[in-house]
Structures are given as structure tokens and as C-alpha cells.
Amino acid sequence: MRPMRHAPLLTLLLALGTPDAGARVRLGELLPSHPWTSGEREVVVVYSHDCGDLGDLWGAVLGAGLPVRAVNAEDVPAPAPKGVNVWRGPEATAFARALRVGAYPTVLLVREGRVLNAWEGNFGGNLGLVGTAGR
Template sequence: MRRAPLLSLLLALGALNLSAADARVRLGEALPAHPWTAAVPPEAREVIVVYTHDCGDLGPLWSAVLGSGLTVRAVNTEDVPTPAPAGVNVWRGPEATAFARALRVGAYPAVLLVQGGRLLNAWEGTFTGDLGQLD
């Protein structure tokens, strides 16, 4: 068995999408600029769902976040309009994509639990429906 030379290994690693591996939503950070002028009180929590057209069936995700009783915000990124449930105002366009990138979202859909404009928790790519809230 022949070992791969270092150059081959480096090229193989370079072919991987390492930028996605480096993307990490950082808890405690303030949200980047957004269009939500009707802010919730600082002690209240809200949920932000960041998604794209290729996330698949988001029905269970929407059911879970809408059932939380929290204010729900939707950010549809990557320039392909995708609907959200009735009553959820969706932010789309280049600014929405820039918002997700400024947050360093690594996988869609991302569910962000926010309080006072700061990230409390984040789920990227998978979401079980548990926001980890204590009643």
C-alpha cells in the first residue's frame, strides 16, 4: 500500500468545503443588522428561522417554533423565494443572505433562540423541536 504524498493530502483537504466547517454561530453575540423594527422587550425571547429553498420539508420545524408561543422571525436566504407559514413575515433578498453570513450560519435550516438581541442558542441543520426553555 502506497502512502499519499503530503501535497495530495493537502489538495484533498482543500477540495472539502472548509469554510462551512469554520462557520459557527457564536452564542452571546448580538444580531447583525436586521429589518425588525418592532422589537420584543429585552427580557422576552424570540425565534429566528434561517432557511433556503433546498431545506426539504420544514413542516415539523415550523410547527415546533410556532407552537413555542414566542415571536417567530423568518429569514429566507440564497435568492430563491420559499414560503413560510401564513402569518410569518419572511425577510428575503441579498440583505437576508448577508445577515445569515454575518451570523456565520454553517447549515440550513438554522433555528436561533434570541433574547435581548443576543443569541442564546442555535441549531444548525437539524432541529428536534425542543427550544430548551424552562417554563
């Protein structure tokens, strides 16, 4: 019997869980104005300087195999993984506020510029994978 393997996007969705009923980001809405050209599917990470260690979150997001857009809101620079372009400044903060982000970090799964799924809050690092200790 072969071990079950999860697709990277499925792993990301399992890691993020289901949207919180209290989430303010509205599913199906178009993203507010932004500086990138939207792809068919992409992940948008909206975060701030006071999110703490986002290593597990970045690992899950980058492992999904989709383009990643990083939005560093609230005017205090915070790092992102090497190779990820970060949008910072007042326009990035305005983007987060126009989305009605309720908590940082917020991860959006976007299809053709529309929010398909949203997750807000702290990431516990559990990707929902069985038998992959040490990964």
C-alpha cells in the same frame, strides 16, 4: 397521577437539542442588522429553498409561543407558514452570512437581540414528548 405537560418553549428546546460543538453561530453575540424590532425573547429561523419539508420544524417553532422571525436566505424564495412575515433578498443573505450560519435551516433562540441558543441542520420531527402520538 396527572400526565406531565411540557411548556411550549421547553418543547422547542427539546426539539432542537443542544448546540453542535461545530456550530459557527456564536452564543451571546448580538444579531447582525435586521429589519425588525427585537423583542425580549424571539425565535429566528434562517432557511433556504433547498431545506426540504420544514413542516415539523415550523410546527415546533410556532408552538413555542414566541415571536417568530423568518429569514429566507440565498436569494431563492421559499415559503413559510401563513402569517409569518419572511425577510428575503440580498440583505437577508448577508444577515445569514454575518451570523456565520453553517447549515440551513438554523434556528436561533434570541433574548434582547443576543443569541441565547442555536441549532443548525436537519430536523427529525421528534419533539421529545412521551404519550402524544398523532400530535
